[in-house]
Structures are given as structure tokens and as C-alpha cells.
Amino acid sequence: DTEVTQTPKHLVMGMTNKKSLKCEQHMGHRAMYWYKQKAKKPPELMFVYSYEKLSINESVPSRFSPECPNSSLLNLHLHALQPEDSALYLCASSQEVGYGYTFGSGTRLTVV
Amino acid sequence: EDQVTQSPEALRLQEGESSSLNCSYTVSGLRGLFWYRQDPGKGPEFLFTLYSAGEEKEKERLKATLTKKESFLHITAPKPEDSATYLCAVPSYNTDKLIFGTGTRLQVFP
Numbered sequence A: 001d002t003e004v005t006q007t008p009k010h011l012v013m014g015m016t017n018k019k020s021l022k023c024e025q026h027m028g029h030r031a032m033y034w035y036k037q038k039a040k041k042p043p044e045l046m047f048v049y050s051y052e053k054l055s056i057n058e059s060v061p062s063r064f065s066p067e068c069p070n071s072s073l074l075n076l077h078l079h080a081l082q083p084e085d086s087a088l089y090l091c092a093s094s095q096e097v098g099y100g101y102t103f104g105s106g107t108r109l110t111v112v
Numbered sequence B: 001e002d003q004v005t006q007s008p009e010a011l012r013l014q015e016g017e018s019s020s021l022n023c024s025y026t027v028s029g030l031r032g033l034f035w036y037r038q039d040p041g042k043g044p045e046f047l048f049t050l051y052s053a054g055e056e057k058e059k060e061r062l063k064a065t066l067t068k069k070e071s072f073l074h075i076t077a078p079k080p081e082d083s084a085t086y087l088c089a090v091p092s093y094n095t096d097k098l099i100f101g102t103g104t105r106l107q108v109f110p
Helices: none
Strands: A004-007 A010-013 A018-025 A031-037 A044-050 A053-057 A064-070 A073-079 A087-094 A107-111 B003-007 B010-014 B019-026 B033-038 B045-050 B056-059 B062-066 B070-075 B084-091 B098-100 B104-109
Touching: A004 A087, A010 A018, A018 A031, A018 A087, A031 A073, A044 A064, A044 A073, A053 A064, A073 A087, B003 B084, B003 B098, B010 B019, B019 B033, B019 B084, B033 B070, B045 B056, B045 B062, B070 B084
Parallel strands: A010 A107, B010 B104
Antiparallel strands: A004 A018, A018 A073, A031 A044, A031 A087, A044 A053, A064 A073, A087 A107, B003 B019, B019 B070, B033 B045, B033 B084, B056 B062, B062 B070, B084 B098, B084 B104
16 A cells, blocks of 8 residues: 545535544555645645654644544644635655655645 | 755646756755656645756656756656646755745646
8 A cells, every 4th residue: 555545535614613634544654744735836834743743833823733643644633714724735654754755635625 | 944946937838849847956965855746636746756966767758867956857748648736845954844846837738
């Protein structure tokens, strides 16, 4: 299995909703990442997990809450989002931090 | 400061018209340079990793090369299905970050 699987593919949520994005990989990678991408812009790093511990939080607002339950799973919990948070959210993994990133196909999030 | 710059921002080619995309980088110590292809609404798809100056890698109509300051992605006889945004990225030397360039949007017309 050489894939990073993200669910759901599309999500529409209201500003008062709570939802979660899920990411799964079975490549034995020990680093996992959340990126946010706006249209016609490169991906922007949000969080890095290394060996299931949060190693980077790029000053992301607290309405985004990451969780790494085990080495294969990464969640992003969403609460009280704003319309400007609408974007493509990408999960990625790598064997170690800094090497061979594999990206998932993303979750298209729309906040209404 | 670690930095990645791509040019041109956009490129329109006729089918079969070969060209090159540029990625210039500034990083304290290169731990690899990655090329990705991204289709609209999809995640980046890994193409190549280059680790040292002089290294070259090929895949179908694409060839990536690396010097001490830049990388080129050469596209030979492109087809419309090569239309996508091409991103290059380097790992930051001191942190766990992957630094992306702003990408080149390639359109190939029949």
C-alpha cells in the first residue's frame, strides 16, 4: 500500500459545526503532516507529527485541533470555522521528517 | 532564510513544443529537492527526488536535473494530459518543514 487516504473528499460545514478530517497511511511512515491549500497557491504547512508527537504547529488558530491516535492515523478536528477557512486540506506522510513526502488527494472544505 | 522560487508562473505550449521549468533554491544544506505534479482539486503527485548536483531523473516525457542553485524540469514533446501545476519543494535544513515554490501552471494545447 503506497497511498495516503483522506476522508471525506468533500465537506460543507456551518460556522457552528464540529467536524473531523481523517488521514490514514500504511507505509510505516513515522512523520505525518497537515497542509492547507488555497486556489492557485502552494500548500501551506499547518502541523507536523513525528513519531506520533506534535513537532510543529505553524501558529494555527485553535479552531483547528490535530490528533495522532497512532502511527497510521492523523485527524484534524474542526470547530467554529470561518468562511476564510474554506480550502483544500492535504495530509502527507514521510518515512522520516524531510524525506519522500506522499500526499493524499485532499479534502475540499467549504465553510458556510 | 530558506527559499524556493519557480519560473515561469504560467506556461502555454503547443502539443509537441518542448520547454523547461525552473526552480531556484536557497537552503543552508540541501537534503533533497522534490518535484510534484498537481491537478486541480487533487493532492500533489510525487514525480522526482534529486539529492546532489549533476543528478538527473527521467519519467516518460519529463526529465529533472539539479545544479547547486537550481533545478530544471524539462518537458519533451508534451501532450495535453501533461497540463497541470508543477511544484518544486525542498526540506528546510533546520526545521521539519517542506518549503514549496509557488508552482508553474502548464497548459498544453492540441
